[in-house]
Amino acid sequence: MSNHIQDRNMIEPSVPHGTEPLHQLDSEHTDRNTLPPIQATQGSDQYLHDTDSTNAAPVAPQPEHIASAPEWVKERSDTSAPESDNEWLEYKITSIPPPDLSGIYLKAERMILQQQANQSANKKNSTEIPLSVTTAPNESSIQWPPGQTGRLAKFLFENSYSPVPEVAITAALGLLAGVCGRAYRTYTGKDLALYLILVARSGIGKDGIHEGIPDLIELSGIPAAKYFVRGTDYVSGEALHKELLTAPGFLNLLGEFGRKLKRMANPSDTPMQQLRTLITNAFGKRYLEGKVYSNSEKNVLGVDWPALSLLGETTPGSFLECLTPDMMADGFMSRFLVVSYDGGRPMPNPSRSTSLSNEDLDSWRALVYQAVKYQSPINTPPPCIVCASDDAREKLDSFERDCIENLNATEDEFERQVWSRAHLKAMKVACILAVSDTYLHPKIGIEHVAWALNLIRQDIEVFRSRNQSGDVGISDDTRERKLVTFMRDYIRQPPPPSYKIPSGMREACIVPRGYLQTKTSSLPAFANHKLGxxxxxxxxxxxxRDNGFIMEVKNTVLSENYNFHGKAYRILKLPD
Structure with a gap:
C-alpha cells in the first residue's frame, strides 16, 4: 500500500496547470493575522513614505528596474535613499507603471450609473422612488424602478397579501410590455414586447401577479383595456397563432409555466413543439404570416408586429430542469428575461388599501388610452419611436459591445445564449420605463438605462452561476458539475453534524459516498435519470475518477484510520 494513501494528513498531491489547488479553497476563510507579510514591490506604497519619517525608510528600486529609472536612481544603485522629495516624485512619475484598474472600473460602473440615475431623478424634483429604496420584509436583489413604473410596482407591492418586490416589479414590467408593446418602437426598430419568467419557491406569493395586474387594468377605466391581458392557456401553436392574427399586442399570463416548459422540452409532444416554435418566432417579429384554408371564408390575413408578451411563474426546480441543450440551442430560452427570488414568504399585509396618486392615475389612464388605438390588426396609427439621450445611448452601445465580446469569447452554447439577446432585452426594458414616464414623447434617460442594465446583469449572473454549479439541465456534464460543487463546499466548510462525517476525513479531503448521495438524491438531474x-x-x-479528479480509498484505510465502513473518495483536484 502506498504511503500517500495511508497518511491521513495528506491533503492533495501536486496540482497540474489549470486546476484549483485544494489548499486555496479555504483561502476566503483564513484569518488575515495568519497570512505571511506582504513583500514590498516597485509599485508598493512604501515608495511614497515621507523621507522625514524616523520609523521607516523608502525602499530602493530593484536592480532590474534601474535601467529605466532617472539618472539619480542609477547613481544610487547601492540602495541608498534619495536626498529629496522631488527626486522620489520624479521616479514615481517616470518609472512606476500605472496599476491595472480595469477590474475596479467594471465593478464601479453599476454604482456610477446608480448615482447618475438618482441625481437625474432629484433634478426633476418629482416623487419618483429612489433606486436605493427597498421596502421588502426580505432583502430584495432588485431595486425599485425609477419613475412611474416604480410607483406602479410599489402600488402592486403594497396591495399584495404577500408583498415581494420581485413579484410586484415583474408584474409591472409585464403589464407595461403588454400595453405598450405594439404602440411603441425602440430607436433600433423593435417592438417593446417582453418574455418574462418569475422563478421563486412555492408559497411565497407569486399569485400576486394574477391579482395585481387585473386591478391596474380596471383602474384605467377603459373597457377595451381588458384585451391587453389574457390568461388563456393556449394548448397549441395553432391556437395562439389565430389569436395573434385577430388581436395582436397583448400579455399572456401563464400560471405554473414550468409545467408547460417541461412539455416544450419533450420532442415527442407535437402540440407543445408547435407552440414553442411560434413563441420563438413571434419575439420581435416584424410580420406574422396569415392562415389559408381550403374554405377561403376561414382565411386570416397576416398582421404587422404581433407584439406578444409573456409572463410566467414557476419554481426553481421545474425551471432549471427544462434548460436542456435543445431548449438553448434554438434561442428559445435566450428570449426570456428571468427574475429570481430566493427569499422566504413575507409576513401577510393586513392593510391593502393603498391608492395611486391622482397624478399617477391620470398618467396611467392616458397611457392606456393611447395604446388602445393599436389593438386592431389593421388601420392603426404609426408607432411612436422611443429616442434616447446621448449618455443613455452611449451606455447601451457600450453594453452591446460587451455582449458581443463575451459571446465571441466562448464556445459553450449555454454561455452564448446568455449574451445573445441581453442588449435587446435591456433596450426594451429601458424603453418601457421611458414610455411609462412620458408616453407622448418618450426619451430614454440615464436613470432608465441604469435600472435596465442592473436587471439584465442580474439575470445573466444568476443564469451563469446556476450553469457553472450544475443546476441547469439534466446531462452527464450537469451531474458532474453538481458533484464538483458539493465537493468544493465540503472542503470549504464542515458539513452539519447530522451527516456524521468521521473526524479527520474532511481534513484529508476524503468524502463519503453516502454524503454525496444524500445531497443529490432529490435533484432533478439525478432523480429523473432513466436508471435512477x-x-x-x-x-x-x-x-x-477516470479524469483524475478523485480516487476511491481502500476499505482497510477507511476502517483503520477513520473507523468508517462505507465507500469514500479522496478528492485529488477540482476543475475550474
Whole structure:
C-alpha cells in the first residue's frame, strides 16, 4: 500500500496547470493575522513614505528596474535613499507603471450609473422612488424602478397579501410590455414586447401577479383595456397563432409555466413543439404570416408586429430542469428575461388599501388610452419611436459591445445564449420605463438605462452561476458539475453534524459516498435519470475518477484510520 494513501494528513498531491489547488479553497476563510507579510514591490506604497519619517525608510528600486529609472536612481544603485522629495516624485512619475484598474472600473460602473440615475431623478424634483429604496420584509436583489413604473410596482407591492418586490416589479414590467408593446418602437426598430419568467419557491406569493395586474387594468377605466391581458392557456401553436392574427399586442399570463416548459422540452409532444416554435418566432417579429384554408371564408390575413408578451411563474426546480441543450440551442430560452427570488414568504399585509396618486392615475389612464388605438390588426396609427439621450445611448452601445465580446469569447452554447439577446432585452426594458414616464414623447434617460442594465446583469449572473454549479439541465456534464460543487463546499466548510462525517476525513479531503448521495438524491438531474438517482451518481463519480479528479480509498484505510465502513473518495483536484 502506498504511503500517500495511508497518511491521513495528506491533503492533495501536486496540482497540474489549470486546476484549483485544494489548499486555496479555504483561502476566503483564513484569518488575515495568519497570512505571511506582504513583500514590498516597485509599485508598493512604501515608495511614497515621507523621507522625514524616523520609523521607516523608502525602499530602493530593484536592480532590474534601474535601467529605466532617472539618472539619480542609477547613481544610487547601492540602495541608498534619495536626498529629496522631488527626486522620489520624479521616479514615481517616470518609472512606476500605472496599476491595472480595469477590474475596479467594471465593478464601479453599476454604482456610477446608480448615482447618475438618482441625481437625474432629484433634478426633476418629482416623487419618483429612489433606486436605493427597498421596502421588502426580505432583502430584495432588485431595486425599485425609477419613475412611474416604480410607483406602479410599489402600488402592486403594497396591495399584495404577500408583498415581494420581485413579484410586484415583474408584474409591472409585464403589464407595461403588454400595453405598450405594439404602440411603441425602440430607436433600433423593435417592438417593446417582453418574455418574462418569475422563478421563486412555492408559497411565497407569486399569485400576486394574477391579482395585481387585473386591478391596474380596471383602474384605467377603459373597457377595451381588458384585451391587453389574457390568461388563456393556449394548448397549441395553432391556437395562439389565430389569436395573434385577430388581436395582436397583448400579455399572456401563464400560471405554473414550468409545467408547460417541461412539455416544450419533450420532442415527442407535437402540440407543445408547435407552440414553442411560434413563441420563438413571434419575439420581435416584424410580420406574422396569415392562415389559408381550403374554405377561403376561414382565411386570416397576416398582421404587422404581433407584439406578444409573456409572463410566467414557476419554481426553481421545474425551471432549471427544462434548460436542456435543445431548449438553448434554438434561442428559445435566450428570449426570456428571468427574475429570481430566493427569499422566504413575507409576513401577510393586513392593510391593502393603498391608492395611486391622482397624478399617477391620470398618467396611467392616458397611457392606456393611447395604446388602445393599436389593438386592431389593421388601420392603426404609426408607432411612436422611443429616442434616447446621448449618455443613455452611449451606455447601451457600450453594453452591446460587451455582449458581443463575451459571446465571441466562448464556445459553450449555454454561455452564448446568455449574451445573445441581453442588449435587446435591456433596450426594451429601458424603453418601457421611458414610455411609462412620458408616453407622448418618450426619451430614454440615464436613470432608465441604469435600472435596465442592473436587471439584465442580474439575470445573466444568476443564469451563469446556476450553469457553472450544475443546476441547469439534466446531462452527464450537469451531474458532474453538481458533484464538483458539493465537493468544493465540503472542503470549504464542515458539513452539519447530522451527516456524521468521521473526524479527520474532511481534513484529508476524503468524502463519503453516502454524503454525496444524500445531497443529490432529490435533484432533478439525478432523480429523473432513466436508471435512477443511484446509477446517475455512480456514473458521474466513475467519470470523475477516470479524469483524475478523485480516487476511491481502500476499505482497510477507511476502517483503520477513520473507523468508517462505507465507500469514500479522496478528492485529488477540482476543475475550474
Amino acid at each position: 438517482a443511484k446509477r446517475a451518481m455512480d456514473d458521474a463519480l466513475h467519470s470523475m
